[in-house]
Amino acid sequence: MSQARQRGLAIVVIAAVVGLGAWTFTHLSVTTEITHFLPESEDQELARIAQEMTGSDLNRSVTLLVEAPDEATTLAATRDLATRLAALGPVAWVRSGPGEDLNEAFYSLYFERRFAFYTDTPASLELDDAAIRASATDLRRRLLSPTGTFVRRIAERDPLLAFPRHLERLQASQQGSLRVVDGLLLTADGRGVIFLAMRASPFDTVAAHGLADGIDAAVAQVRRTHGDAVAVEESGVFRFTIASEEAIRSDVVRISVLSSLGVVLLFLLVFRSPRYLLLGGIALGAGLVAGLSVTQLAFGRIHGMSLAFGATLIGVAIDYVAHAVNHHTLAPAKEGPYRSVAAVWPGLALGAATTVAGLVGLAWTSIPGIRELAVLTSTGIVVALFVTRYLLPxxxxxxxxxxxxxxxxxxxxxxxxxxxxxxxxxxxxxxxVALVICAAGLWRVRWVDDVSVLATLDDTLLAEDERVREAVSRMDGGRFVIAWGDDEEEALARNDEVFQRLAAAKAAGEVDDFRSLHSLLWSAALQRASLAALRDANAGERVPRVFGDEGYVPEMFAPFGQDLAADPPAPLEFAELAESPLGSLVAPFRVELDGANGGGRVAFVTLTRGADVAAVEARLAGMDGVRLFDQQRFLQGAYGRFRTRTLEMIGFGLIGVFLLVLARYRRLGPALAAFLPAVLAAATALAVVVLVGYEVNLLHVVGLILVLSMGVDYGVFMV
Incomplete structure (x- = not known):
């Protein structure tokens, strides 16, 4: 076949690749969910919890603090900002104060059920005459207080003050140190508080940027209206998503630009021909298109980080083009370019095979994003190799x-x-010398599996987040107790027991504080037991009598006895709370486990602060469907197991690569000459990293795989 016909056929194939590329890029689904880089865990329950919690209402929550020179301006700016935020598309709900609708919801939901929420320890309820006399004294005190008008309205039906006491428990658990001024929440030091929730996952970078832009615009408008002295601080997971994405993008762009400039300059300096540079671009472009197509078909999407790093790693295929062009330039075959490239084909093929052998091992890791990276890169390298062999000549x-x-x-x-x-x-x-360096450094290797070393958090952003959390929630991020069950009732019953055990832990100093759904909702069984305990104590007859002894008119409390004896309303359920104005209060506590798999299990979260992990775990020991989740400890264990398995795969991969090289050369000497330099180089590099004082983490393991798989190429080319 003449070179003209070969060129025509190559142009047709390149056109087909361009068409495939057009289809791929128009159908490509790129995700930015950080869950794609969470490793699977041997503890499947905790793994599912970690997976579901990443996009839960708890992580979608955002807190803003508004500060101004005086309280009046603070209140006005807070109210204005809350209104503007509520109008934003990415925002699901906004709460800046209790509001009239919240007060009405409390009354409608809980007053008729006040007996069902009277005691959460019905088995130990002591309602003797002394306790009833204490309630009579408390009622008299409250009638003379600023809330006396409200208490007077409900006293006949609720002399034990079950409803006001339940309201106080709710306020204490939900507001903490916050206070209400003019219908708005303020911190102890007078800053306005706004809570909101994202509609999307906080790890969706597109949604995170949309929310951040909306908040920035709203804050700018508020400052124009109420003065530049208004300051707003934020706390939310979405802000760290944006910061991490920007840092990663900056690193990738910087490395890609520098490496690309290096390749361009090297090609132009050595070959002095844009043609060869264009040929390299054709090989890399075809590899990238093929890799993206296969990854899209295999996984249905690709993570942005996998795409960025994969595209960079496919760049190793430029070595194949450089090797082929270099050989054709220095030792051209009489028969033409195809014969020149054919002469180095065995070396090119073996080099690509060793590279792919190292990368394919990543496809069996437990991190979805790295599996995508392995498929993308391996496919791209193979296609770039064949383009170099059959199209570029x-x-x-x-x-x-x-x-x-x-x-x-x-x-x-x-x-x-x-x-x-x-x-x-x-x-x-x-x-x-290399062996001496290895001997001096490798024995000092200290593996660090702390996920925090994989990314550097912005100190300013972190400090702001901690200030806001300390002023408002005062709960530890990433450490909570979770109780789950096959249905809502089972999960709530376990959550009730968790509350009692954590209350005991708090009394013993094992946890500083905790926040639970229990302050808003009990299991149906516990609600019925609370009502039954009051009835068993014959409260309907005894309370009017004892109150009469304390100077009240007994007959005025007849409605209390009638309500207690009447058929009770149905127990309060989560769905009713969620559909009410209290929905934003309860949503962060509920998690659907196995929702994507149709399992339908329900879980409820209890947030903690200052927990002694070992002591709290001992408190929870023996409970089915209850775990203390410590995010840092979980990820540390998961990444540690991933690192161990990856090191094992490196060992097996090295054996496979050496057998490949040995099968090609069929002599031990050339096989070792091609294989050992890469192994020694990787080991020496790791030893140098240790000797200069760095700790070794997951990224170094992945780097070892890449150095080994690509390093063997150069040994093969030399041999």
Whole structure:
């Protein structure tokens, strides 16, 4: 076949690749969910909890603090900002104060059920005459207080003050140190508080940017209206998502630009021809299109980080183009470019095979994002290899011209190689020095599986987040107790028991504080038991009598006895709370486990602060469907197991790569010459990292795989 026909066929294939690329990029689904880089865990329950919690209402919650020179301006700015935020598309709900609708909801939901929420320890209820007399004294005190008008309205039906006491429990658990002024929540130091929730996952970078832009615009409007002295601080997971994405993008762009400039300059300096640079671009472009197509078909989407790093790693295929062009320029075959490239094909194929052998192992890791990276890169390298072999020769000159710089580089490298061959001392000294470095450094390797070392958090952002959390929630992020069940009732019953055990832990100093759904909702069984305890204590008859002894008119409390004896309303359920104005208060506590798999299990979260993990776990021991989740400890264990398995895969991969090389050369000497330099280089690099004082983490493990898989290429090319 003539070169003209070969070129025509190559153009047709390239056009097909362009068409495939157009289809791929228009159908490509790129995700930014950080869950794609969470490893699977051997503890499947905690793994599912971690997966579901990433996009839960708890993580979607955002808190803003508004500060101004005086309280009046603070209140006005807070109310204005809350109104503007509520109008934003990415915002699901906004809460800046109790509001009339919240007060009405409390009354409608809980007053008729006040007996069902009278005691959460019905088995130990002591309602003797002394306790009833204490209630009579409390009622008299409250009638004379600022809330006396409200108490007077309900006293006949609720002399034990079950409803006001339940309201106080709710306020204490939900507001903490916050206070209400003019219908708005203020911190102890007078800053306005706004709570809101995102509609999307906080790890969705597109949604996170949309929310951040909306908040910034709203804050700017508020400052224009109420003065530049108004300051707003925020706390929310979405802000760290944005910061991490920007840091990663900056690193990838910087590395990609620098490496691309290096390749361009090297090609132009050595070959002095844009043609060869274009040929390299064709090979890399075809590899990227093929890799993206296969990854999209295999996984249905690709993570943005996998795409960025995968595209960079496919860049190793430029070595194949450089090797083929270099050989054709320095030793062109009489038959033309196809024959020149065919002469180095065995080395190119073996080099690509060793690279893919190292990368394919990543496809069996427990991190979805790295599996995508392995498939994308392996496919791209293989396709780029075949493009180099069968398409690019059609565009190479039949009689290439070697430049002066290229000739000088060839001669200089040749002379250097001859000097090395002549100096046995140097040949022996280099590996000995490397082995000494390995011996000095490798035994000091200390693996760090703390996920926080994988990304550097912005200190300013972190400090602001902690200030807001300390002023409002005062709960530890990433550490909570979770109780789950096959249905809501079972989960609530376990959550009730968790509350009692944590209350005991708090009394013993094992946890500083905690926040639970229990302050708003009990299991149906516990609600019925509370009502039954009052009835069993004969409260309907005894309370009017004892109150009469304390100076009240007994007959005025007849409605109390009638309500207690009447058929009670149905127990309060989560769905009723969620659909009421209290929905924003309860949503963060509920998590649907196995929702995507149709399992339908329900879980409820209890937030903690200052928990002694070992002591709290001992308190919870023996409870089915209850775990203390410590995010840092969980991720540390999961990444540690991933690192161990990856190191094992490196070992098996090295054996596979060596067998590949040995099968190709069928002699031990050439096989070792191609294989050992990469192994020694990787080990020496790791030892140097340790010797200069760095701790070794997951990224170093992945780096070892890449160095080993690509490093063998150079040994193969030399042999």
């Amino acid at each position: 059609a565009f190479m000159p039949a009689t290439p011209t070697i430049t002066a710089g290229h000739r000088w580089l060839r001669d200089a490298l040749g002379r250097g190689l001859e000097r090395l061959r002549a100096s046995r001392v140097t040949l022996v000294a280099l590996p000995i």
